[in-house]
Amino acid sequence: MLMCRDLARIASDYIDGELGPMDRVSVKMHLLMCGHCRTFIGNLRASVDLMRMHSSQKVDEELIEKIDEQVAESLRLKD
Amino acid sequence: METATHQTDEELLIQGLKSGKEADFQRAVRLYTPGMMAVARFYLDNASAEETVQDCWVTVINAIHKFEARSGLKTWLHRIVANRAKNHLRKNKREVSADFSETLDPELADRFAPNGRWATPPSLKYNDSAEALMENSALSDCLDRHLSHLPETQRSALMLYEAHQHKSDDVCNILDISASNLRVLLHRARQKIFLMVETFQETGEC
Numbered sequence: 001m002l003m004c005r006d007l008a009r010i011a012s013d014y015i016d017g018e019l020g021p022m023d024r025v026s027v028k029m030h031l032l033m034c035g036h037c038r039t040f041i042g043n044l045r046a047s048v049d050l051m052r053m054h055s056s057q058k059v060d061e062e063l064i065e066k067i068d069e070q071v072a073e074s075l076r077l078k079d
Numbered sequence: 080m081e082t083a084t085h086q087t088d089e090e091l092l093i094q095g096l097k098s099g100k101e102a103d104f105q106r107a108v109r110l111y112t113p114g115m116m117a118v119a120r121f122y123l124d125n126a127s128a129e130e131t132v133q134d135c136w137v138t139v140i141n142a143i144h145k146f147e148a149r150s151g152l153k154t155w156l157h158r159i160v161a162n163r164a165k166n167h168l169r170k171n172k173r174e175v176s177a178d179f180s181e182t183l184d185p186e187l188a189d190r191f192a193p194n195g196r197w198a199t200p201p202s203l204k205y206n207d208s209a210e211a212l213m214e215n216s217a218l219s220d221c222l223d224r225h226l227s228h229l230p231e232t233q234r235s236a237l238m239l240y241e242a243h244q245h246k247s248d249d250v251c252n253i254l255d256i257s258a259s260n261l262r263v264l265l266h267r268a269r270q271k272i273f274l275m276v277e278t279f280q281e282t283g284e285c
Contacts (some may be wrong), residue, residue, distance in 0.1 A: 003194050003196060004191060006195065008187060009182045009269065012262065012266035012269055014245075024272070036197045039201045039204045039244055040197075040200070042204060042205070043201055043203075043204065043205055043273060043276070044273050046209055046267060047272045047273040047275075048241065048269055049208075049209035050222065051210045051237065051242070051269070052209075052241045052242065053209050054213065054223075054242075058206045061131060063116075063129050063132075064108060064112060067108050067112065069138050070137055071101070071108065071136055075101055075104070075140060076136050077264050078099065078140065078141070079099075
């Protein structure tokens with residue numbers, strides 16, 4: 001039988017639809033019976049959504065400017 | 080986040096790059112550098128990653144005419160960076176080390192009793208949508224801080240998969256890892272974010 005810890009191990013695969021049909025059914029059965037795991041999956045899913053929205057790939061503005069300069073110079077040399 | 084969702088947008092940009100328009104390069108640099116940094120950081124320290132990404136942009140000026148829109152500009156750029164970064168690693172004889180053996184984060188693993196049930200279950204159910212959560216700037220800062228503390232391998236996988244919305248196959252290809260290892264990296268990173276959000280929701284502290 002699938003225990004809470006087993007479910008926590010494969011929770012991302014469940015969320016992403018990457019589980020095989022048997023495992024998927026086991027997780028669903030477990031979730032029907034276990035409120036803690038329902039909360040866990042719900043919160044993990046919310047965290048994933050949060051990550052998706054948080055486009056925190058903020059890159060140093062200095063780096064961007066350096067690249068701009070280099071690109072401009074290389075373009076000039078190419079002409 | 081990248082916005083070149085309209086194909087025509089990307090096509091126009093590619094045309095501009097091919098004809099060497101500086102303004103289009105500036106646009107592309109802003110659009111794609113964050114993802115390229117995520118790829119480079121999988122392999123390299125920050126300084127070497129920045130250097131590699133800069134070099135790649137100069138390479139792109141001369142290589143863009145060879146680009147055939149089979150793979151999408153983003154994937155093409157990310158592959159260039161990955162190859163460069165791997166070469167850099169080879170030269171410096173370093174190896175990427177990542178732990179693919181355990182899928183549970185140690186902190187989360189400690190919350191289960193020996194019988195496999197929750198000993199310390201998640202106490203709070205978030206009622207807010209991700210949109211509402213994101214409006215909290217303290218949470219957003221906290222997320223930044225935790226992301227920067229993730230192991231490079233986990234962070235790059237998470238960034239490419241979630242923020243840059245690459246398909247699994249593409250991420251595996253770019254980072255040169257197996258599908259099952261990608262699943263481990265993603266799950267480990269997500270658990271860290273889960274734990275962070277939970278602490279923040281409960282205590283208001285990062």
